[in-house]
Amino acid sequence: xxxxxxxxxxxxxxxxxxxxxxxxxxxxxxxxxxxxxxxxxxxxxxxxxxxxxxxxxxxxxxxxxxxxxxxxxxxxxxxxxxxxxxxxxxxxxxxxxxxxxxxxxxxxxxxxxxxxxxxxxxxxxxxxxxxxxxxxxxxxxxxxxxxxxxxxxxxxxxxxxxxxxxxxxxxxxxxxxxxxxxxxxxxxxxxxxxxxxxxxxxxxxxxxxxxxxxxxxxxxxxxxxxxxxxxxxxxxxxxxxxxxxxxxxxxxxxxxxxxxxxxxxxxxxxxxxxxxxxxxxxxxxxxxxxxxxxxxxxxxxxxxxxxxxxxxxxxxxxxxxxxxxxxxxxxxxxxxxxxxxxxxxxxxxxxxxxxxxxxxxxxxxxxxxxxxxxxxxxxxxxxxxxxxxxxxxxxxxxxxxxxxxxxxxxxxxxxxxxxxxxxxxxxxxxxxxxxxxxxxxxxxxxxxxxxxxxxxxxxxxxxxxxxxxxxxxxxxxxxxxxxxxxxxxxxxxxxxxxxxxxxxxxxxxxxxxxxxxxxxxxxxxxxxxxxxxxxxxxxxxxxxxxxxxxxxxxxxxxxxxxxxxxxxxxxxxxxxxxxxxxxxxxxxxxxxxxxxxxxxxxx
Amino acid sequence: xxxxxxxxxxxxxxxxxxxxxxxxxxxxxxxxxxxxxxxxxxxxxxxxxxxxxxxxxxxxxxxxxxxxxxxxxxxxxxxxxxxxxxxxxxxxxxxxxxxxxxxxxxxxxxxxxxxxxxxxxxxxxxxxxxxxxxxxxxxxxxxxxxxxxxxxxxxxxxxxxxxxxxxxxxxxxxxxxxxxxxxxxxxxxxxxxxx
Numbered sequence: 150x151x152x153x154x155x156x157x158x159x160x161x162x163x164x165x166x167x168x169x170x171x172x173x174x175x176x177x178x179x180x181x182x183x184x185x186x187x188x189x190x191x192x193x194x195x196x197x198x199x200x201x202x203x204x205x206x207x208x209x210x211x212x213x214x215x216x217x218x219x220x221x222x223x224x225x226x227x228x229x230x231x232x233x234x235x236x237x238x239x240x241x242x243x244x245x246x247x248x249x250x251x252x253x254x255x256x257x258x259x260x261x262x263x264x265x266x267x268x269x270x271x272x273x274x275x276x277x278x279x280x281x282x283x284x285x286x287x288x289x290x291x292x293x294x295x296x297x298x299x300x301x302x303x304x305x306x307x308x309x310x311x312x313x314x315x316x317x318x319x320x321x322x323x324x325x326x327x328x329x330x331x332x333x334x335x336x337x338x339x340x341x342x343x344x345x346x347x348x349x350x351x352x353x354x355x356x357x358x359x360x361x362x363x364x365x366x367x368x369x370x371x372x373x374x375x376x377x378x379x380x381x382x383x384x385x386x387x388x389x390x391x392x393x394x395x396x397x398x399x400x401x402x403x404x405x406x407x408x409x410x411x412x413x414x415x416x417x418x419x420x421x422x423x424x425x426x427x428x429x430x431x432x433x434x435x436x437x438x439x440x441x442x443x444x445x446x447x448x449x450x451x452x453x454x455x456x457x458x459x460x461x462x463x464x465x466x467x468x469x470x471x472x473x474x475x476x477x478x479x480x481x482x483x484x485x486x487x488x489x490x491x492x493x494x495x496x497x498x499x500x501x502x503x504x505x506x507x508x509x510x511x512x513x514x515x516x517x518x519x520x521x522x523x524x525x526x527x528x529x530x531x532x533x534x535x536x537x538x539x540x541x542x543x544x545x546x547x548x549x550x551x552x553x554x555x556x557x558x559x560x561x562x563x564x565x566x567x568x569x570x571x572x573x574x575x576x577x578x579x580x581x582x583x584x585x586x587x588x589x590x591x592x593x594x595x596x597x598x599x600x601x602x603x604x605x606x607x608x609x610x611x612x613x614x615x616x617x618x619x620x621x622x623x624x625x626x627x628x629x630x631x632x633x634x635x636x637x638x639x640x641x642x643x644x645x646x647x648x649x650x651x652x653x654x655x656x657x658x659x660x661x662x663x664x665x666x667x668x669x670x671x672x673x674x675x676x677x678x679x680x681x682x683x684x685x686x687x688x689x690x691x692x693x694x695x696x697x698x699x700x701x702x703x704x705x706x707x708x709x710x711x712x713x714x715x716x717x718x719x720x721x722x723x724x725x726x727x728x729x730x731x732x733x734x735x736x737x738x739x740x741x742x743x744x745x746x747x748x749x750x751x752x
Numbered sequence: 753x754x755x756x757x758x759x760x761x762x763x764x765x766x767x768x769x770x771x772x773x774x775x776x777x778x779x780x781x782x783x784x785x786x787x788x789x790x791x792x793x794x795x796x797x798x799x800x801x802x803x804x805x806x807x808x809x810x811x812x813x814x815x816x817x818x819x820x821x822x823x824x825x826x827x828x829x830x831x832x833x834x835x836x837x838x839x840x841x842x843x844x845x846x847x848x849x850x851x852x853x854x855x856x857x858x859x860x861x862x863x864x865x866x867x868x869x870x871x872x873x874x875x876x877x878x879x880x881x882x883x884x885x886x887x888x889x890x891x892x893x894x895x896x897x898x899x900x901x902x903x904x905x906x907x908x909x910x911x912x913x914x915x916x917x918x919x920x921x922x923x924x925x926x927x928x929x930x931x932x933x934x935x936x937x938x939x940x941x942x943x944x945x946x947x
Contacts, residue, residue: 421839424883432930501876509889512931534841635845657843
């Protein structure tokens with residue numbers, strides 16, 4: 150790493166630490182049904198109107214089952230809403246490119262993907278989605294799936310903070326307040342900043358540029374029925390053609406990119422996502438996008454500390470996340486800067502590192518940093534192609550997802566995922582000293598540990614189970630872009646990303662093949678549903694159990710949930726469980742590939 | 753049962769209200785302000801020549817192959833590269849034979865075109881495809897290696913060409929963020945204007 154890389158890294162972590170407290174305090178106001186914020190004069194009327202249209206009593210709280218049911222119903226309506234729009238986009242307005250409706254399995258995959266905050270994209274945006282689909286069917290989930298995640302996190306934190314109670318808040322109130330007071334105003338300002346950097350925001354159809362230097366190319370000759378003409382030997386006949394034009398994508402991009410980052414959604418407007426110069430024009434836009442991915446997740450740790458009246462606990466959780474994060478960035482950046490020895494033997498300058506799939510304006514370090522951030526959080530936007538990373542450089546994002554995306558993590562999802570590990574860490578500490586484990590004065594009992602473990606095992610089962618199925622099936626192998634261990638990594642990454650609700654990819658994988666095979670779209674869709682809802686339900690059950698417990702006063706034997714000991718124990722729990730579950734699979738993919746690269750083996 | 757009905761109503765109404773506010777009002781408000789404050793950027797940073805023809809966007813790269821022009825990076829966007837409607841990278845991994853062969857060919861071609869020694873190290877960005885396939889930049893080192901060839905083809909002095917390179921170089925933001933790069937489209941247009 151160069152000295153400017155260290156400076157950028159320090160600036161990033163420093164700024165993140167600085168915004169954590171003020172944003173965390175703001176979150177306590179937003180997530181209080183009767184909280185006051187400085188935006189009340191503008192937004193309060195809209196909030197009231199929304200409640201009255203919904204027929205809602207905002208002071209009526211819900212138990213964990215009602216809260217979960219409300220969340221599930223809302224998500225179900227959201228899936229159907231998006232599915233229908235995508236299927237019938239050719240009949241809907243704002244479709245200047247006259248794009249057709251989507252196939253049933255692609256529409257299912259996409260609807261589930263955006264509802265679950267995954268934003269896995271089996272399609273290329275600019276050639277598939279009308280402006281209406283982008284703006285309505287997809288953008289709505291960028292907001293609401295983020296708000297749902299934050300709501301669930303808030304409910305779990307209330308379950309920890311309250312004692313001898315039964316209710317966890319009201320899902321609808323949390324949903325509406327998070328959307329209106331947090332996401333909407335922040336995105337508005339952020340989107341304008343992004344336009345100032347060069348991201349487009351318009352409703353024009355695509356522009357056509359006349360190339361500065363027309364290019365002579367050879368294309369396959371087509372007959373009258375648009376089939377390739379073949380010669381006697383069966384080879385396609387080629388003809389000369391001159392390329393004179395370049396299409397320039399347009400549309401309401403900045404408004405979507407703002408929420409895709411802040412809400413850790415990650416679904417790109419265009420296929421190349423944040424690598425595309427329109428989605429991420431400058432290093433400054435890149436830096437602010439990276440910061441926005443982590444902003445809310447980081448602030449939620451402060452919210453946790455504030456709510457449980459133990460700020461040191463909030464910071465201890467934050468520190469554990471940050472240490473894991475720094476480790477990931479350093480490993481990834483090191484291997485990307487070292488580059489690929491095979492290509493260097495051909496004559497590529499060794500000092501330049503691995504530039505395949507990376508943009509010049511970001512360079513090695515900002516690409517590695519972005520890759521680690523987007524997978525540590527469950528964002529999934531990419532500013533470089535992870536598929537073309539070196540073996541270990543690509544292992545880091547994969548491993549970050551498989552840790553459960555608890556390193557800051559998705560908005561809300563990162564905190565509730567990390568709190569599961571906190572419960573387990575406390576449990577392990579209790580076992581080690583032979584005392585009943587306690588978390589902030591509450592006894593952690595068999596039921597709580599079962600629910601915590603259930604939410605983790607479900608993820609592991611989905612990732613490894615689906616990967617195993619894909620790699621022994623014809624449909625699984627047909628989608629690969631790379632052979633050898635890298636092909637296995639493509640499948641493992643796909644199911645890790647879908648189950649982890651991340652949405653980034655080793656994007657060579659074709660999940661939506663031209664022959665219409667639905668296996669990838671459907672299995673990835675199911676993995677996303679498992680990763681979202683089969684994780685949330687046990688966590689809400691845990692919250693429902695914790696909220697009823699009495700708090701016993703701390704004694705000499707109480708294990709403190711702040712300080713270095715706790716942070717190290719928490720890191721150990723996260724890494725150990727992540728490593729134990731996934732190391733065998735990683736050994737078959739990136740780890741063996743690393744050694745093959747060193748030996749110059751090609752596939 | 754009544755509670756369930758209440759929740760279903762809330763779910764449907766919330767979806768519709770959000771659709772209006774988040775998918776209608778929000779993007780339109782962003783559009784309205786940005787069209788006033790940042791009109792050129794909101795419309796794609798288009799480069800338009802004297803007679804009103806769009807020649808490209810200063811944010812998007814184009815293909816260049818002639819000896820009078822600086823060459824952009826290899827591109828995996830579309831069949832011929834730099835296809836604005838089909839952005840993306842090669843997605844080929846570190847042990848890919850296909851990538852290995854492509855890089856080998858590009859290195860040989862680069863050394864021939866720029867008159868380099870057969871063992872000279874070639875800048876990585878000159879022989880690898882970018883993530884978007886539309887990368888507008890090349891590294892400064894890459895541009896400098898191409899300067900002599902372009903200067904000769906245009907009968908310009910190398911110093912003049914290097915001046916133009918410097919003028920088309922984007923420095924790191926705030927002095928430290930990101931890497932410097934030379935905007936190839938802007939540089940080539942500047943060359944055409946200079947003749």
